[in-house]
Amino acid sequence: TQLLEQSPQFLSIQEGENLTVYCNSSSVFSSLQWYRQEPGEGPVLLVTVVTGGEVKKLKRLTFQFGDARKDSSLHITAAQPGDTGLYLCAGDRGNTGKLIFGQGTTLQVKP
């Protein structure tokens, strides 16, 4: 059983469309992070959220941490081909430094 469930697992959209990726759990996390990974490279940290209800924006990307700190979402506005990649959510259950990863969402943005 996956502790962090990401949905959808695959997403193929046209340039300019909006999308949302979800990361859900029945467990509470002290912090949650989002990463983007490109082929042949390691994941790159996009954002860390620590407070329930927190919203962070990174250009066209909006990240939200659920009020109960059990879930998170990533919303991309006006997706571009450069957004293509594997998006991973990862949570820390007790400030242990041990990150539990979701299974990832593969996003393809077609020009």
Next chain:
Amino acid sequence: DTAVSQTPKYLVTQMGNDKSIKCEQNLGHDTMYWYKQDSKKFLKIMFSYNNKELIINETVPNRFSPKSPDKAHLNLHINSLELGDSAVYFCASSQDQLGGGYTFGSGTRLTVV
């Protein structure tokens, strides 16, 4: 100048061999990790070291032995390689053992034939 560097990038070896992967970080971070990414892209923690001390050791076969000569280096030695060990291994570091954001290396793709 690469923040977290791992070598080699690719490793192809036969079953039963012993191999090592090296990792170095120049970020001044206290904590380093080894993660394994399987063919479905799922990342799972293997080990974590804080200032050369082992703090996380997941259920990993004891054929895998990490070594941290100093806080900037964390190497992974694997004995008696098996087909199921084929995966991409990532080294990562963070400021301290509370986590925060990780900086990952670019990975080592291990193929056991």
